Each structure stands twice: as C-alpha cells, then as structure tokens.
Amino acid sequence: MIIGAGPGIGVSVARRFARAGFPIGVVARSRPTVDAAVAALAENNVDTHGATADAADESSLRAALDELVGQLGVPDVVVYNAAVIQWDAIGELTVAEHLAAWAVNVVGAITTAAHLLPRIAEAGGGT
Structure with missing residues (x-):
C-alpha cells in the first residue's frame, strides 16, 4: 500500500x-x-486498486485505508510517501503553513500506522 502515490517517487x-x-x-x-x-x-x-484521501484529513485517510484493505486484504508493506515539500527560510512561512505541512508529513503517517498496525500484527506481520 502506497500513501502518496503521485507521479514521481510514489x-x-x-x-x-x-x-x-x-x-x-x-x-x-x-x-x-x-x-x-x-x-x-x-x-x-x-x-491494483486506488482510493482518494487527503493525508491531513484523518477520517478521509482512514476511510481510504479501510477501502483498500477491503479490496486487497491487510497489506504486507505500507509506504508512507505523502509529503508537503516547501523550500523556505526560517520566518518565511506562517505558523498555519507549517502546521498544514506537519499534518501531511507527520500526522498522516501516524494516522496510517495507528490504523493499520493492529491489523498487520493480528495477521502475523509487522516489524
């Protein structure tokens, strides 16, 4: 399962x-x-299946993960690739802009792990 499946790295x-x-x-x-x-x-x-979600939106992300688990089963591998990349110097971005990036870059990854890890462990996987 790849979260952040854009045309490049994903x-x-x-x-x-x-x-x-x-x-x-x-x-x-x-x-x-x-x-x-x-x-x-x-x-x-x-x-191969796809689902849409904003990684910064917990309910949207959880729903997309559930949709894919329903179609494919519990994943063996999860790659969290969603990211907001901003080239800025200290002080150039507002706190709101930093928090928006943090929501995707960090909180989305935590949401993904917290949502999928119990199922992966129950299936006998996970490290």
Missing part, C-alpha cells in the same frame, strides 16, 4: 513492488492522480 515505488508480484493499493489526493497511478501499474498484471 508510482516508482509502487512499480517496484508490482514487479515483485505484490498487490498494490495506492492513495492520492485526487481521482485523476489515483487513476494515473493505477493505469501506470496495469502492465504488471497484479491486483
């Missing part, structure tokens, strides 16, 4: 796992990005 990581035969679940903010990721993985002949 899809590249998903391709690598697909080539190894893993079923792939991708999460991105927009339906066009999800659809493009799923299409990019079609050549690998693995079960």
